[in-house]
Amino acid sequence: MISIQNVYKWYGDFQVLSNCSTEVSKGEVVVVCGPSGSGKSTLIKCVNALEPFQRGDIVVDGISLADPKTNLPKLRSRVGMVFQHFELFPHLSITENLTIAQIKVLGRGKDEATEKGLALLERVGLKAHAHKYPGQLSGGQQQRVAIARALAMDPVVMLFDEPTSALDPEMVNEVLDVMVQLAQEGMTMMCVTHEMGFARKVADRVIFMDQGQIVEDCAKEAFFGDLSARSERARQFLAKILQH
Amino acid sequence: MNYNWDWGVFFRSTGIGEETYLDWFVAGLGWTIAVALAGWIIALLLGTLLGILRTVPNRWLAGIATCYVEIFRNVPLLVQLFLWYFLVPDLLPEPLELWFKQDLSPATSAYLSVVVCLGLFTAARVCEQVRTGIQALPRGQLAAGHALGFRLPQIYKDILLPQAFRIIIPPLTSEFLNIFKNSSVASLIGLMELLAQTKQAAEFTANLFEAFTLATLIYFTLNMGLMLLMRLVEKKVAVPGLIAVGGK
Ligand SMILES: Nc1ncnc2c1ncn2[C@@H]1O[C@H](COP(=O)(O)OP(=O)(O)OP(=O)(O)O)[C@@H](O)[C@H]1O
Numbered sequence: 121m122i123s124i125q126n127v128y129k130w131y132g133d134f135q136v137l138s139n140c141s142t143e144v145s146k147g148e149v150v151v152v153c154g155p156s157g158s159g160k161s162t163l164i165k166c167v168n169a170l171e172p173f174q175r176g177d178i179v180v181d182g183i184s185l186a187d188p189k190t191n192l193p194k195l196r197s198r199v200g201m202v203f204q205h206f207e208l209f210p211h212l213s214i215t216e217n218l219t220i221a222q223i224k225v226l227g228r229g230k231d232e233a234t235e236k237g238l239a240l241l242e243r244v245g246l247k248a249h250a251h252k253y254p255g256q257l258s259g260g261q262q263q264r265v266a267i268a269r270a271l272a273m274d275p276v277v278m279l280f281d282e283p284t285s286a287l288d289p290e291m292v293n294e295v296l297d298v299m300v301q302l303a304q305e306g307m308t309m310m311c312v313t314h315e316m317g318f319a320r321k322v323a324d325r326v327i328f329m330d331q332g333q334i335v336e337d338c339a340k341e342a343f344f345g346d347l348s349a350r351s352e353r354a355r356q357f358l359a360k361i362l363q364h
Numbered sequence: 365m366n367y368n369w370d371w372g373v374f375f376r377s378t379g380i381g382e383e384t385y386l387d388w389f390v391a392g393l394g395w396t397i398a399v400a401l402a403g404w405i406i407a408l409l410l411g412t413l414l415g416i417l418r419t420v421p422n423r424w425l426a427g428i429a430t431c432y433v434e435i436f437r438n439v440p441l442l443v444q445l446f447l448w449y450f451l452v453p454d455l456l457p458e459p460l461e462l463w464f465k466q467d468l469s470p471a472t473s474a475y476l477s478v479v480v481c482l483g484l485f486t487a488a489r490v491c492e493q494v495r496t497g498i499q500a501l502p503r504g505q506l507a508a509g510h511a512l513g514f515r516l517p518q519i520y521k522d523i524l525l526p527q528a529f530r531i532i533i534p535p536l537t538s539e540f541l542n543i544f545k546n547s548s549v550a551s552l553i554g555l556m557e558l559l560a561q562t563k564q565a566a567e568f569t570a571n572l573f574e575a576f577t578l579a580t581l582i583y584f585t586l587n588m589g590l591m592l593l594m595r596l597v598e599k600k601v602a603v604p605g606l607i608a609v610g611g612k
Pocket residue numbers: 131134136154155156157158159160161162163
């Protein structure tokens with residue numbers, strides 16, 4: 121579903137991604153972790169072409185991002201993305217947040233879009249809030265709406281960039297529950313997160329990044345099971361975050 | 365000071381038919397409003413376009429908009445008005461020049477000059493407000509728009525501008541009021557707007573103080589009215605739960 125092939129990216133002289141390669145197959149859940157500044161967000165943003173890269177290629181559902189003929193907006197409409205800071209549109213009601221892209225990007229009718237949006241809102245447990253505005257919801261609720269908004273586009277894959285790290289601790293689980301449910305339903309997911317509980321529960325693979333490189337890329341059981349086989353840097357990182 | 369105030373002067377006949385001096389003020393107010401509103405429409409449309417250009421990821425477009433702002437903000441308004449009225453018509457192609465100088469009535473040609481002048485001058489200021497408003501939004505809003513598959517023009521229209529305009533209603537209001545006040549420069553090229561009518565009434569009646577007091581009151585009431593109107597607009601578009609917007 122996603123094939124990342126020898127991707128390099130620079131910001132000016134600064135190399136952010138260095139020879140990154142990995143595959144995410146259909147239905148797979150891959151967790152990406154690593155220290156701050158290691159390039160996790162950058163990598164995941166490259167997957168839906170929010171960030172350009174200079175070398176290598178990324179192929180999403182058979183479409184090459186490096187190909188200049190690729191219709192990037194169309195590709196992005198099929199890749200769901202959830203941001204750390206939710207990024208709901210604050211001037212639109214929850215219902216409008218859920219329908220605007222369906223209507224204006226996919227060309228769906230208003231009734232169809234609303235029906236779909238409300239069904240997804242119900243799925244994330246927020247149907248009663250349809251007429252509110254994002255500013256009237258808690259962080260956890262906003263993030264669940266943001267997930268529903270992405271799902272409304274019928275994405276072939278969902279990307280998450282630290283979806284719970286801007287949340288108060290008591291709201292983390294309501295968002296993780298939605299993500300777990302999504303994973304169990306077979307959604308292809310690539311998640312940047314430090315929630316190792318989530319990784320243990322639903323991830324198929326774990327990728328560990330450091331200084332722009334993919335240092336580890338292995339099955340969940342191996343990643344958490346056999347620490348001695350892990351690189352020094354991954355062990356240090358795990359020791360730090362598993363303490364919490 | 366020993367001055368005999370005479371407020372009855374406004375209801376006295378000017379000697380031309382049934383006309384009173386008050387009618388001059390009414391006519392002047394009419395021109396003032398006509399100048400300001402037409403100029404504001406130009407300023408809002410062009411200023412918004414320029415403000416957008418200053419924020420797009422294209423150095424050329426942003427550079428053009430920046431030049432525009434620097435030129436129109438830094439040349440005094442009166443100089444701009446004289447350029448538009450006295451110089452620009454001479455630079456027009458001949459048929460247009462003749463049309464402007466001979467076919468149009470003096471009032472119409474002065475009106476066109478001052479509307480264009482105020483519109484373009486105020487556009488530079490509106491541009492800066494719009495740019496500030498767009499730049500005040502979190503970068504993630506643009507990213508979220510892209511991530512949902514929107515194209516850049518749609519992102520501006522449906523996501524960025526509606527938020528930016530809500531943020532900049534207060535500074536835009538003061539530009540809106542400014543254009544009414546600035547419209548008084550039109551009196552210098554002979555357009556009989558409120559200030560010109562006031563001067564004329566003062567000279568004809570010798571009731572200088574009454575005339576300028578009335579003009580002051582009219583400008584003041586007009587501005588207060590516009591301010592209240594903008595407050596209503598602000599309230600109307602306020603988004604529930606959004607603190608940055610709506611003032612409370
Ligand atoms: N627009 C930019 N210009 C220059 N450098 C950037 C830019 N965006 C990110 N970087 C740098 O690229 C590196 C990788 O950033 P990235 O956001 O991908 O890290 P991350 O792994 O997601 O970190 P975090 O856990 O803090 O979110 C960092 O060193 C960052 O400073």
